[in-house]
Amino acid sequence: MSFNTFGRVFTFTTWGESHGPALGATVDGCPPGVALDEAFIQQFLDRRRPGTSKFTTQRQEPDQVRILSGVFEGKTTGTPIQLMIENTDQRSKDYGDIAQAFRPGHADITYHMKYGLRDYRGGGRSSARETAARVAAGGIAHAVLRDLAPQLTITGYMVQMGTLHLDRANFDAEEIGNNPFFLPDASAVPAWEDYLNGIRKDQNSVGAALEVLIRGCPAGLGAPIYAKLDTDLAAAMMSINAVKGVEIGEGMASAALTGTDNADEIRMGNDGPRYLSNHAGGILGGISTGQDIVVRFAVKPTSSILTPRRTINQRGEEIELITKGRHDPCVGIRAVPIAEAMAACVILDHLLLDRAQTGGTRGRIG
Amino acid sequence: MSFNTFGRVFTFTTWGESHGPALGATVDGCPPGVALDEAFIQQFLDRRRPGTSKFTTQRQEPDQVRILSGVFEGKTTGTPIQLMIENTDQRSKDYGDIAQAFRPGHADITYHMKYGLRDYRGGGRSSARETAARVAAGGIAHAVLRDLAPQLTITGYMVQMGTLHLDRANFDAEEIGNNPFFLPDASAVPAWEDYLNGIRKDQNSVGAALEVLIRGCPAGLGAPIYAKLDTDLAAAMMSINAVKGVEIGEGMASAALTGTDNADEIRMGNDGPRYLSNHAGGILGGISTGQDIVVRFAVKPTSSILTPRRTINQRGEEIELITKGRHDPCVGIRAVPIAEAMAACVILDHLLLDRAQTGGTRGRIG
Amino acid sequence: MSFNTFGRVFTFTTWGESHGPALGATVDGCPPGVALDEAFIQQFLDRRRPGTSKFTTQRQEPDQVRILSGVFEGKTTGTPIQLMIENTDQRSKDYGDIAQAFRPGHADITYHMKYGLRDYRGGGRSSARETAARVAAGGIAHAVLRDLAPQLTITGYMVQMGTLHLDRANFDAEEIGNNPFFLPDASAVPAWEDYLNGIRKDQNSVGAALEVLIRGCPAGLGAPIYAKLDTDLAAAMMSINAVKGVEIGEGMASAALTGTDNADEIRMGNDGPRYLSNHAGGILGGISTGQDIVVRFAVKPTSSILTPRRTINQRGEEIELITKGRHDPCVGIRAVPIAEAMAACVILDHLLLDRAQTGGTRGRIG
């Protein structure tokens, strides 16, 4: 019941603070015999790494992952895999001002109230740096999925930043990696750049909405009632820093739909059911249908901003606070690879769970 | 790691199918010495009970709960509490038509694919009847919270049904219990009745959005990173049948906000921090701030409708299906007491978790 | 993390008190499609049932099990299976004397100290009646193992009662069911009867040692380090009322062995390794070898006896106590079917765990 562990069979426990010597993830339950090396995991970390564009924090962290256990001669052994990423660019002095003050909208105050003390350097445990460890764990999940479900792909992208929305008519998955926003529409990139530059110059920050699309997921994953696939995906996304809402398929918009509209009608395809629509987002009753799984979530604006805000400090004094340091103007951007990692972990975990209970067999139709 | 268990210290496991002899909940981890009897739990079940208005299924179930264990001479003993509700009004013959067919938008097909067989009577395990067991478990959580956090209240209500939205200017919590919609605005009730009557006459159904407001929750509940209070609340709500989206505080709307808008500024109150706004919905970094906790979620329209929809059956034949039987035109209505029950269980669980790790002490400010 | 749940994938949660209306087990994670009915489970309960010989408590309980959920048309559905056994012969008045007193060697005093109150009727939750629920859950495990590992057998028997020891030279498994002691040696039965009659007439009770032999268990079950097969078997046996010691293979005697003696040498058999001895009891490094698994455990004498003992009551007064009521002179006897049930649950659980992580594949030799 470890508080810092995610998953049921394929589990990872993240550890580490923003300005400690290192952070990492302890991965347990990984199937044996899967090809894995540091380079494979590194590619996922590189996508999340700060300092790669002017729109993310200028902290320079190589985020080099080391595998300390669980892999032998290039293959997983079935024992725990320890992933460690050393912190190299901690400028703890930047944080002196906020050692005693609570940033509005930040976990500073709640950590203090709960634990009575906190590692204030860079947000300590509540820093987005923790997510590097998740991304590394997600790399292992990807390696296993490549073996167990080779047809499966997981693709994250931004669909909203502040007042700007993705025009789905222009959706082009190929473009996601070609711009600093993970935006699947090349034509919109200049406008997004201008917008975020404006936010940054205003010493402000802005929220975002992201989507993760999981294609090729086998039908039958998910364990009702309280280990539903959508429940676990929602928990996975909500656990990411600054996330305030999660949607599956139609999401909150389903409140406005009628039953006739919302029914995803079914015909018979060559190799199973063929659905005429996907309002459900690929999950019914907590179990995957075999359609695309669509998860969307919102990330609130970075709470560390250069504009002064009223707050208090640990002595109970009322103050105004400016958060110096190196912060993302839109922390949602870097959530894309994190969400992909979490999705990979959830899908793999359910794949293993399903073969525990059902042996991976499927009910026949026709 | 029981699939049908919710919670970490205060846990409940629901069991039972829509048309089996009984259903219930096995509650474990309940503190000892708490006053509890069947009548106390029954009041929560009565709020959720079907057949109480023309807007819910006409199935007549008394939903009488029995306590089979764990309570002695009117007090909990610290041992498992078994709650049983016998099913009395199962008209299984109503479901003969769909024994082999898959309702579009329903879990029929995914249960079949996963398990290879299913109890098709009334949706079996995927029926909303399962939620009666949760409401009963929630009753126990309420009894314990009355002792451990007497100032805490949990209030659910509808904020949207199809195209109709709650006018928050009219919000009156006193009115929630006075109408069939759990609507905190008496003036809107006639319009909601007309609207839902229209839906029903069209042999259709409609979605809904609900909100749960938790007042008086102590600061410091929540266990980062993967047992955050908001993560657990999101999982709790997403586990309810037909829920497709969950929001905390600003929710999906936080994607459009800037950091200056979203910062909940803080002043010093008489007995601790005083927040000037609550965009965060009472949770920062996964830990409660002491403010109101605000959770919102959307329920899709009932998939069982009288309007014919295209689908397939188990033999792989393409058919058109009308779902007879007794179904709610807006299944979201009855989700109100369910969501309150889930919220009560999450809050209690975190209260117990917190006293495990911190002893329930709090960091000082001032 | 339910306190009253056993297992990881195949889990059961027992509930109920000795003199409450009913007791039972909530079984989750059972594979779907397995043939199961009440009669199959009943046969295991009948072996454990009290009142079947003069050497067990004369309480008359039919111990009729009812399946309330999770089975449809004779097959498991993959959803939770609720098993309920109603209590019919509660003579609560028998226990009036000990409502306030603590029996020496009994859990009366620790339950009181921990929970502040207790259901004193018949020992409440700490009564051996709880084990009826385990035996029922074990029946389900047996049903699944029949499908997944048809060659596997689990056989429990007594090896010691007080000063009497099983003469292993006379071991005959066929005889186990033919005497009230689950003794695999017909020739010793009269002596065991005389001995236990003597104990009973002395208003005394006596301890016992039991063995469970698991044959046909596939190699490869067990998940090091903290979910080792022997760890889980030890926990399973130690959780049974009154058990004070558990051994695997040579057990405590291995302290006296040398490495040359203890090495189970290996030759190559027709279909895999062939071991020349089995000091290890079928488990190496927490993983099954494919040999017979041998588990032994000791049960202390029943603490409820008719001979007066010095103790205190809840008011702190020093008293002498005789425990009236109907108690087993050797509670170890009835532990045989309980231990078999626990073993079946552990083996099944590890079989499912193993197919989660490895898919059930095995490393090749030769």
Next chain:
Amino acid sequence: MSFNTFGRVFTFTTWGESHGPALGATVDGCPPGVALDEAFIQQFLDRRRPGTSKFTTQRQEPDQVRILSGVFEGKTTGTPIQLMIENTDQRSKDYGDIAQAFRPGHADITYHMKYGLRDYRGGGRSSARETAARVAAGGIAHAVLRDLAPQLTITGYMVQMGTLHLDRANFDAEEIGNNPFFLPDASAVPAWEDYLNGIRKDQNSVGAALEVLIRGCPAGLGAPIYAKLDTDLAAAMMSINAVKGVEIGEGMASAALTGTDNADEIRMGNDGPRYLSNHAGGILGGISTGQDIVVRFAVKPTSSILTPRRTINQRGEEIELITKGRHDPCVGIRAVPIAEAMAACVILDHLLLDRAQTGGTRGRIG
């Protein structure tokens, strides 16, 4: 449900192989605000360290622990604590001979059969080196217990080595640290040295039995039925490499006792119950009584010996095998600090669990 995690609230996950770059433990659920540094943990590691006498493996490992997270300015923060011990003296070439061969009595063959591959260097994950990580985790448990239960002491010692038994009449706890056997009897040390020298010269090894004595444990710890304190202690000890039997109190000997003998009679002391004996070993019904808790366990002889044994290799060939390398002639010796560490973790975990459910209150007597 991580396979490599121990505990429920205070949890640790060990990772690492004998000859990998490092090994360690990820500790979660530690209370905040506890004074902790590397030196405090190091003292426990130093007691277990190999190479400290001629009776343990001559591998020279400094076993220097590093704290990578979860401690700030000398205090625990309530976040995960990562403990890392780098391996420095891996002579992997020593193990070339057994890369393909299976040592009799060793986990080589079961790891191979389960996982299809294994890190054969030094036993990989099944090496006793894993226990260094447990001892480090136990150091943290000790630090917390010092705060929460300052009167509590945990003392391990040997009670048997091969044919030699501790003479309890000579028991002197002060002597435990003064000899290489953790033996509480100075007078017996020369005989034990002679005996073990003989074993070593015979190119053999020998088993051992150990005892852990827990004094000052508060009454009321333990959570029946399946998280009993004795169940968890049994699992903890059985999880240690080479352990084949575990006893609480009278242990296996209770099979020979009668109820009158075994009853621990009770009188009223100044501050609660006073027991006249302790056959139960301090635990009744799975809950601590407040008396001394007595746990005993047997460790089989080291399976890696220099005397040739018959076995097979991975190609299925029958061979004779001598295990070179540096091995303990009595691996049980070094189990003393390991068992103390496991006991500390179990007691702390139950202390936290208990305050979750009961708030740490106790039922009154008198």
